[in-house]
Amino acid sequence: ELKVEQNPLxxxxxxxxxxxxxxxxxxxxxxxxxxxxxxxxxxxxLFVLLSNGAVKQEGRLMAxxxxxxxxxxxxxxxxxxxxxxxxxxxxxxxxxxxxxxTFGEGTQLTVNP
Amino acid sequence: GAGVSQSPRYKVAKRxxxxxxxxxxxxxxxxxxxxxxxxxxxxxFLTYFQNEAQLDKSGLPSDRFFAERPEGxxxxxxIQRTQQEDSAVYLCASSLRRWGTGSLSGGYTFGSGTRLTVx
Numbered sequence: 087e088l089k090v091e092q093n094p095l096x097x098x099x100x101x102x103x104x105x106x107x108x109x110x111x112x113x114x115x116x117x118x119x120x121x122x123x124x125x126x127x128x129x130x131x132l133f134v135l136l137s138n139g140a141v142k143q144e145g146r147l148m149a150x151x152x153x154x155x156x157x158x159x160x161x162x163x164x165x166x167x168x169x170x171x172x173x174x175x176x177x178x179x180x181x182x183x184x185x186x187x188t189f190g191e192g193t194q195l196t197v198n199p
Numbered sequence: 200g201a202g203v204s205q206s207p208r209y210k211v212a213k214r215x216x217x218x219x220x221x222x223x224x225x226x227x228x229x230x231x232x233x234x235x236x237x238x239x240x241x242x243x244f245l246t247y248f249q250n251e252a253q254l255d256k257s258g259l260p261s262d263r264f265f266a267e268r269p270e271g272x273x274x275x276x277x278i279q280r281t282q283q284e285d286s287a288v289y290l291c292a293s294s295l296r297r298w299g300t301g302s303l304s305g306g307y308t309f310g311s312g313t314r315l316t317v318x
Contacts, residue, residue: 090241119307121309127311128309128310128311128312129290129292129309131308134306174241174242176241176242185230185247185255185294186232186244186255187242187244187307188244189241189242191240191241192239192240
């Protein structure tokens with residue numbers, strides 16, 4: 087059974103600081119997603135990572151994937167208050183019939199002024 | 200439509216009541232998924248449709264849960280004899296692509312969800 091673990095689960099940081107959220111998964115994956123969720127809202131797609139060494143950046147967020155280590159990171163640069171949200175990684179396991187995604191528990195990020 | 204539409208947005212049900220949740224995917228999207236998100240948790244897979252065919256229902260937690268997509272567009276998730284542990288947000292997502300065919304992944308678009316509270 088595929089397991090996806092994120093850490094930290096809660097992150098409080100000051101504006102302007104850098105930090106990294108980690109996503110570990112237990113079996114071979116052919117794609118990994120990062121989503122953002124604001125309170126009471128749905129999931130907003132941030133990145134999809136398809137191959138080992140993939141790196142994608144959008145604004146202050148950068149995601150990377152190491153398939154050998156079964157690890158993805160979401161790096162936040164010079165955080166601003168607008169980034170406060172819950173961030174989920176989700177993994178599609180290679181060879182899975184159908185298309186289920188397995189989500190991590192989420193990292194609740196609070197950026198303080 | 201422009202996005203995935205779910206209704207109702209909120210539903211309060213008395214324990215034992217049956218409920219039906221609707222998902223209207225993006226027009227032309229082949230794949231449709233239902234997820235259940237408990238408070239403070241990540242979404243958990245319930246079921247998957249490719250057009251009208253339900254190809255994976257292994258995530259449905261009990262036989263009280265039933266989903267259909269009879270014409271390959273709108274889908275309904277029905278929960279019979281609701282219980283308090285069914286309280287959650289039910290998310291629907293759709294995708295243009297068929298999965299499992301070796302094609303490159305397309306994106307998933309999630310709806311805003313239905314928040315079900317069983318009292």
